Amino acid sequence: MSKPKTTPATVALDAHGADYVLVTYEYDPNAERVGLQAAEAMGVDPGIVFKTLMAKLDGAPVCAIVPSDAEVNMKKLAAALGGKGAEMMKPAEAERLTGFKVGGISPFGQKRSVPTVLEESAELYDEIYINGGQRGVQVRMTPQTVINVLKPVVADISRT
Incomplete structure (x- = not known):
């Protein structure tokens, strides 16, 4: 599978003037x-x-960004955005909502902007x-760049 030079995520990052490095890897479609x-x-x-x-908070879409070795604590996510559940x-x-395939969902360049929480x-x-918006594509950047581009709520939302 070829990796693009651009994805909707990298286009969005470029539009913000974000500093990042595109990193590709061999995606395993069978990975748990x-x-x-x-x-x-x-x-x-x-x-x-x-x-x-991607989650729903009181029925509305939201985005949660957490370490790959952790899970989202739904109660903490709801609290971080002032919701109930x-x-x-x-x-x-x-x-459908993001325009990305599962395994390639990026918080950058989604079809529609939704409230986002960064762990x-x-x-x-x-x-x-x-x-980075495609399976097998990651973007490496500083946490501050993520914050500058997405303007997320930064909160403790994970459980390991």
Whole structure:
């Protein structure tokens, strides 16, 4: 599978003048946990590879960005955005909403902007990896770049 020079995610990052490095790896469609497989394929700590998850908060779409070796705590996600209850979005709905395929969902360049929460542990690292908008494509950047581009709520939303 060929990797593009651009994706909707990289187009969005470029439009913001964001500083990032595109990193490709061999995507395994049979991996149980895509983020962990990405970290292993790139030879980096899974704690710095952040996965993009789509959820519903009181019925409305939201985006959660957490380390690949953690899960989203739905109560914490709801609290971070001032809602009552959150649940994971079904994969087909996430694909329709974002314009990306599961395994390649990026928080950057989604079809529609939705409230986003970045797990606060991202700020502990000089650089993190986030999906670049296609399976097998990651973008490496500083947590501050993520914050500047997405304007997310930064909060403790994960459980390991």
